[in-house]
Amino acid sequence: MSQAARVVRIATVIAVASLCALWIAACGSSGAAHGPVSIVYYSPVDSNGTNVKAAATCSAQSGGSYKISITPEANSSDASRQLAVQRLAAHDSDYSLLNMDTIWTAEFAAAGWLKPITGAARLEALQGVLPIAAQSAEYKGTLYAVPLNTNAQLLWYRKDLLASIHQPAPTTWAQVIADARMLPSSDGLIEEQGQQYEGYTVWFNSVLASAGGEVVNASDQPVLGKPAVVAATIIKDVATSGRADPSLSTDQEDQGRLAFEAGKAAFMLNWPYVYAAGRTDGATNATTKHVWENMGWAPYPSVYPGVPGKSSVGGANIGISAYSKYPKQAQAAALCMTRYYWQNQEAINEGLPPVTIASYHNPTVIKSYPFAAVLLKQLENATNRPETPYYSDVTLAIQQTLHPPAAIKPVSDINSLRSCLTTLLKGGLC
Secondary structure, eight states, rough: OHHHHHHHHHHHHHHHHHHHHHHHHGGGGSSSSGGOOEEEEEOOOOOTOOOHHHHHHHHHTTSSEEEEEOOOOSHHHHHHHHHHHHHTTOOSSSOOOOEEEEEHHHHHTTOBBOOOHHHHHHHHHHBBBOHHHHHHHHHEEEEEEEEEEOOOOEEEEHHHHHTTTOOOOBBBBBOOOOOOOOOOOTTEEEEEESSSSHHHHHHHHHHHHHHHSSOTTSOOOOOOHHHHHHHHHHHHHTTTTOOOOTGGGOOHHHHHHHHHTTOOEEEEOOTTTTHHHHHHHHHHHHHHHHHTEEEEEEEBBBBTTOOOOOOEEEEEEEETTOOOSSSSHHHHHHHTSHHHHHHHHHHHHHOOOSSSSSGGGGGHHHHTTTTHHHHHHHHHHHOOOOOOOTHHHHHHHHHTTTGGGGOOHHHHHHHHHHHHHHTTTTTTOO
């Protein structure tokens, strides 16, 4: 080889090597050797900081693979959903993980906004998880989110008031109303969520499922029949019983909780957070302390004796954005933050019911959740809200057609609702 050729070859090797070095520097920056990738998690921040600790611990345990940062959601579920929809519809890649209300799964999955979770990751995400919680994270048989926490309403009651009329905890809606009427109206009210909002849909859907019905089927067809008429009748019966809170049509969860704490009610349908809230408020209020010390809990009321009542489940799941720059690391982060240890910590420190069955048998969890056995049984007899991409339209139709509770006309209103949903699910307006 001539000297000139040797010089050209050496120069070429140096040039190629320089280009390779530049390529590695540019494309290798997402590897652990160049620092962890940033996983932005759109989520509420837990009041006692448990999910912040989970994010920090999982980041530290990732071996330099990722670092999770939490971007707080909006102040309401509706506003949070709207912001998430705007970003996902714009294919925004800034967010990798989304704390999702269970009712968002079908809508977001059908739009192609979520990364399916398959194979070994699916098995890990669902290991030891309550079936109803797993179902809330699926759409058409595919897992689109990692179950994070769940929830179910229970019947909360005053043990001292029931003792005064020599009655056990009621098991049906008819018994709840009958027992309330045996008590003076000054302290015998029934607290429910009757405002025109999502909580009202929860009430209707729960009683409907307890009566053996559903709103829409797997083919997105309305199936409101006799069970829906029964459910609408029960809601009206409560509202016109003389023992409904006078503000029922404008009440949400916290209004009912505060009325119960104030000694105005004998019964309350609500989420488990009310137990810890009563204990906290009772520390500074003698009336609330007395109420909390006499606070009992029972399964969600049945429609038919001997047939378990079904509460609509709440809770949240972690979805992985289809537009994430780092889907592999995002999936690993979601799986880490939902492990058994963090399920227990969320239950103990935040009052959020876990999705792992074993947690309900954990002594430390039971200490914070003395009603754990009843809650677990309720979650085994629970129902999801309508699993449809059109959920936001469906829930609005329910709220508008069946409100106010005291003015419901069961047969005609259910017929109107069925007609409206048929039109909506075909893409029309009603």
